[in-house]
Amino acid sequence: MPNRRTLRICPKGHKYFKSSDCPTCPVCEQENKPGTGFLSLLSAPARRALQHAAINDLARLATCTEKEILALHGIGPSAMPILRKALKAEGLSFRKL
Numbered sequence: 001m002p003n004r005r006t007l008r009i010c011p012k013g014h015k016y017f018k019s020s021d022c023p024t025c026p027v028c029e030q031e032n033k034p035g036t037g038f039l040s041l042l043s044a045p046a047r048r049a050l051q052h053a054a055i056n057d058l059a060r061l062a063t064c065t066e067k068e069i070l071a072l073h074g075i076g077p078s079a080m081p082i083l084r085k086a087l088k089a090e091g092l093s094f095r096k097l
Contacts, residue, residue: 003019003020004019005017005018005019006018006019008025010025010027010028012025012027012028014027014028024044029044033047034047038058038061038082038083038086039051039056041082041086042079042082042083043078043079045074045075045076046074046075046076046079048074049072049073049074049075050069050072050075052072053072055069058086058087058090058092059092061083061086061087061092061094062087062092062093062094062095063095064094064095065094065095065096065097066080066094067097069083069094
């Protein structure tokens with residue numbers, strides 16, 4: 001059974017097509033993407049996962065272990081090198097066990 005793309009309209013009035021059940025409007029998501037900082041380097045699911053966990057800065061990220069971050073829904077292996085590099089640039093690292 002092929003996925004059917006359906007037209008949707010978000011609460012802000014943006015029109016977009018989606019074939020999944022994901023309710024996220026791609027236009028709103030692009031508008032919400034930060035212009036700078038480590039969150040701007042991540043994919044939308046990874047960024048939302050960190051924001052949902054109240055991890056909005058590198059100091060807060062450094063209080064977490066890599067295992068804790070990988071356990072967040074939306075964080076995948078491709079996000080980890082980006083996060084490690086951002087922490088290292090500030091002289092920080094993930095918390096060790």
